[in-house]
Every structure is written in structure tokens, then in C-alpha cells.
Amino acid sequence: MDELRILPPLNQLRVFEAAGRLLSFTQAGRDLHLTQSAVSQQVKALEVHVGRPLFIRRSRSLELTEAGRAYLPIVQRNLDALASGTQAVFGRHDELHLTVQVNLSFAVYWLTPRLPLFLERHPEITVDLVTVIHEPERTADAADLEIRFGENIAGGTLLKHNRYYPVCGSDRVTEADWRRDLLFDCTAMRFGWRSWLADQHEALPAGQRVHTASTYTVGMSAAEHGAVLAMTLDTFAETAIADGRLARPFDHVTETPESYWLLEPRAGHRTDAAATFRDWLLQESD
DSSP states (O other): OOHHHHSOOHHHHHHHHHHHHHTOHHHHHHHHTOOHHHHHHHHHHHHHHHTSOOEEEOSSOEEEOHHHHHHHHHHHHHHHHHHHHHHHHHOOOSTTEEEEEEEHHHIIIIIHHHHHHHHHHOTTOEEEEEEESSOGGGTGGGSSEEEEEESSOTTOEEEEOOEEEEEEEGGGTTTOOTTTSEEEEETTOSOSHHHHHHTTTOOOOTTOOEEEESSHHHHHHHHHHSSEEEEEEHHHHHHHHHTTSEEOOOOOOEEOSOEEEEEOOSSSOOOHHHHHHHHHHHHHTO
């Protein structure tokens, strides 16, 4: 069945959540600024849509059916996720509130270790980080600033050049062997283990596999916690290496054509928070 036909209208779900939480059509109406009759009609429409009764209606009380009890927490979780997601993506439109769209691995390994310093310097600014993995262009217009990975992105300001190399857990650095160990790579990149080896006139042994994940975060976590060699960018590895969580078992590094770029909205007013954060990012990336 078409998913759009399965999904009930949002207003019906909001009314059901209020009625199920309060166990009263009258109180739900007060909560939502609707009449008791309007609440009852919305609930009936939802019951028709899902094909099951959701409430047991008594003369002076209201109870959830078994299906209603099972459905209520699902609706509540998803309404909460929708509300928090809307806030995260669109934020509040004021001068001291900032929404930054950023690649997940860059956020985890480069930005967030430095972010507390920014927030200490600027306690008046609220920062919302929206992390993305693929197709960042689809949601970029909703952000005040965006940090994107790519090659010569038009209109962007260069933040970080990148090189790549393998990393492993710091306790394994002397025994790491790319011919024997499990290898991890990032599926989204044009470069990785094969290009790093080719740059040294080497190749993977016949039959050796390279495991992949959609972000470097997964491979680096595997390297930190087990007998895995993960290919990664120096932008991500430098903090983890400095902290002693990861190590470089080999000296060879390879340059990447892609870099991290800072992009600003194509049009519209740049908020005070965005201008302050932009200046800080450029200082940190020097």
C-alpha cells in the first residue's frame, strides 16, 4: 500500500495524542483550542483511517483500547521528533541564534572539540548543529552557515585542506599490518585504501576485503576499539591522535583534491551570530 495513504493527517495525530494523554475529549479541546465536538470528529476520522477503534467511550470516562495504548507512544515520539527537528533545522530567527549545517564526521572530530571554547567566549549565542551525510544541498538553505566537503565549491571560503592515511588504536601502532588486519574505508569518497596503496606502488593482496561505512566516524570508532585499520582524513585524526585515542602506524600520507568549505546563504541578512561564528571558524582553521 502507498505510504502516503497509510500515514494519517498530522492534525488527527495531534488531536489523538492530546486526547490519549489527557483521557478527555473536553480537556484535549482546551489544550488545542478546539471544541469537544471537533476533537471527537478528528478522533473518529483517525479511527476510520487506521481501521481500528482507539478509545472506549463511556458515559463519564474515556479509555484507550489496546490498539490505542500501543499507538499513543509511537505518535508521541514522532511528534516530539518532528518538533525538535523543525527547531534544529529552522531555528529561531533572531540575531543571537545560529543554525550550522555540517558534515557528521567534521562535526564529531573537528568542530565539537573546539566548540566549547566558542561558547565560553560567546555565552549569548545559541548554536544548533544539523549534521548531514549525503545530499547536503537539499537542506542547506535552511542554515545560517554550512560546512561542506568538496572540490572548489563556488562561493565557498576554504576552511581546511585534507590529506588521508590509515589510523589504528594507539596500543596497536607497532603491530599494525595492512596486509593482515581488517581494513575500513568510507563509501562516499573517491579515494581510500586502494588509492593510498597505489600512491606507493602497492596493491591489496588477492582476496583481501575492504569494509566500508557511510562516514569516517564508524571506521575511526572501530579502529579505536579493535584490531582495525581505518582510512581517514588528517582533519579528523589530529585531535584523536593528540588525545592518544588513535595513532598513525605508517608514515605515508596522500593529498586529497577535496577540502572543507564554509558557505553562507545565497541571499538574506547575515545575523550577528553567523558573522561571529564565521570569523571564529576562519581563525580556528588557520
